[in-house]
Amino acid sequence: MTSNPYPLGLRLHGRRVVVVGGGAVATRRVPALLDAGADVLLVAPELTPALRARADAGRLHWVPRRFVPEDLDGAWLVQVAIDDPIAAASVSAVAAERRIFCVRADDRTAATAWTPAVTRHGPVTVAVLGGGDPRRAMTVRDAIRDLLAVRLAPDAIAGRPDASTGTTGGRQAGRVALVGAGPGDPELITVKGWRLLTEADVVVADRLVPGLLLDELRPDVELVDASKIPYGPSRAQEEINQILVDRALAGAFVVRLKGGDPYVFGRGGEELLACAAAGVPVTVVPGVTSSIAAPAAAGIPVTHRGVAHEFTVVSGHLAPDAPASLVRWDALAGLHGTLVILMGLKNLAAITATLIAHGRSPQTPAAVVQEATTGTQRVLRSTLGEVAADLCAADLRPPAVVVVGDVVGALDG
Ligand SMILES: C[S@@+](CC[C@H](N)C(=O)[O-])C[C@H]1O[C@@H](n2cnc3c(N)ncnc32)[C@H](O)[C@@H]1O
Numbered sequence: 001m002t003s004n005p006y007p008l009g010l011r012l013h014g015r016r017v018v019v020v021g022g023g024a025v026a027t028r029r030v031p032a033l034l035d036a037g038a039d040v041l042l043v044a045p046e047l048t049p050a051l052r053a054r055a056d057a058g059r060l061h062w063v064p065r066r067f068v069p070e071d072l073d074g075a076w077l078v079q080v081a082i083d084d085p086i087a088a089a090s091v092s093a094v095a096a097e098r099r100i101f102c103v104r105a106d107d108r109t110a111a112t113a114w115t116p117a118v119t120r121h122g123p124v125t126v127a128v129l130g131g132g133d134p135r136r137a138m139t140v141r142d143a144i145r146d147l148l149a150v151r152l153a154p155d156a157i158a159g160r161p162d163a164s165t166g167t168t169g170g171r172q173a174g175r176v177a178l179v180g181a182g183p184g185d186p187e188l189i190t191v192k193g194w195r196l197l198t199e200a201d202v203v204v205a206d207r208l209v210p211g212l213l214l215d216e217l218r219p220d221v222e223l224v225d226a227s228k229i230p231y232g233p234s235r236a237q238e239e240i241n242q243i244l245v246d247r248a249l250a251g252a253f254v255v256r257l258k259g260g261d262p263y264v265f266g267r268g269g270e271e272l273l274a275c276a277a278a279g280v281p282v283t284v285v286p287g288v289t290s291s292i293a294a295p296a297a298a299g300i301p302v303t304h305r306g307v308a309h310e311f312t313v314v315s316g317h318l319a320p321d322a323p324a325s326l327v328r329w330d331a332l333a334g335l336h337g338t339l340v341i342l343m344g345l346k347n348l349a350a351i352t353a354t355l356i357a358h359g360r361s362p363q364t365p366a367a368v369v370q371e372a373t374t375g376t377q378r379v380l381r382s383t384l385g386e387v388a389a390d391l392c393a394a395d396l397r398p399p400a401v402v403v404v405g406d407v408v409g410a411l412d413g
Helices: 024-035 049-056 085-097 134-150 154-158 191-199 211-215 237-249 268-277 290-297 329-333 348-357 387-394
Strands: 016-020 039-043 061-063 075-080 101-104 117-121 124-128 175-180 202-205 222-225 253-258 282-285 311-315 338-342 365-370 378-383 400-404
Touching: 016 024, 024 039, 024 049, 024 075, 049 061, 075 085, 085 101, 117 134, 124 134, 175 191, 175 237, 175 268, 191 253, 191 282, 202 237, 237 253, 237 268, 253 268, 268 282, 290 338, 290 365, 290 400, 329 348, 338 348, 348 387, 365 387, 378 387
Parallel strands: 016 039, 016 075, 039 061, 075 101, 175 253, 175 282, 202 222, 202 253, 311 338
Antiparallel strands: 117 124, 338 400, 365 378, 365 400
């Protein structure tokens, strides 16, 4: 009869864990051990490039040879990550002699410990054992992960303030997260950004954040629309800063959800400074910026070997001759690489004329990508000399990114 396993959370910080084997299995197992702070000794004649990089970076100790029993001196745990059953059995025999738990990739029935399928949500770790069937464990883990991420009591995960004691059960009360929502496709938010969004009490969102992300919010979340419509009326940044600070000081967890990346023409820096001045802790979660994602979504890599060794992201919201402009368009005209212009449609005729006047060829390929990564994405391909006129004819509108450079045609067959 097989007994049930006894679940434990091992606290491995600073404790020796021996991994025998340097192939694909070890490559998958080692990162979680390092994340737990384990003192990893890797015993293997050869390593995968990923493990080699960690060894070179000093994150683990590598002994480039086969296993000998002394390798287990001082070990708390051993992971056998080799295919050879005879060699694996000899490692686990030494481990058993020394009363060291042994995980075996080659034979779970011979192992004294099993690694669970894991999903992590902030401070919460869920570990699933599938009765010896790793695929069953992963299926259950995935279902739990989806529930935790989307619907199930994010308050319970994060630790909601206890009304009677005012404590937070591990969660910090009164804080702000500046979260990049990505360029438009709701699946392009980061895992961390999504998790924080599910934990928020208040969400302050820009117009350009994917609407579907907001659809998923709990009904009790306060949603503040901080729309900043291009060329239209905009809510003062100071007012947005004040909302972030006021809500956080009142004890709320505020997610400031911004299109793309918060620090790419997103005024995230100003919001961070305002929170810092008020003593509100801030987390910044980078996002996938439209300056790279929009070209990519149109099949344009911003760099390409032999074509462009640099890309420059620039705001076109001010005309080149505007006194307040900080952009050296004359210098940009002298570059060979890729130019990505955000917020540039209104001034595109003046911008392209300036670039051409300072030496960039009018034949340089150019493209405009509107509403990139969404179901309504539109792409216009043209040249630097023609793109402003083509844009009007095609009636493209913001939000759109303009890409200038030979990369525009680099992947065309
Ligand atoms: C205020 S900036 C914010 C940029 C954002 N923080 C980022 O990293 O993508 C707004 C501009 O980003 C560009 N943009 C944002 N989302 C876009 C999308 N889905 N497609 C094309 N351009 C987009 C447009 O140029 C738009 O006018």
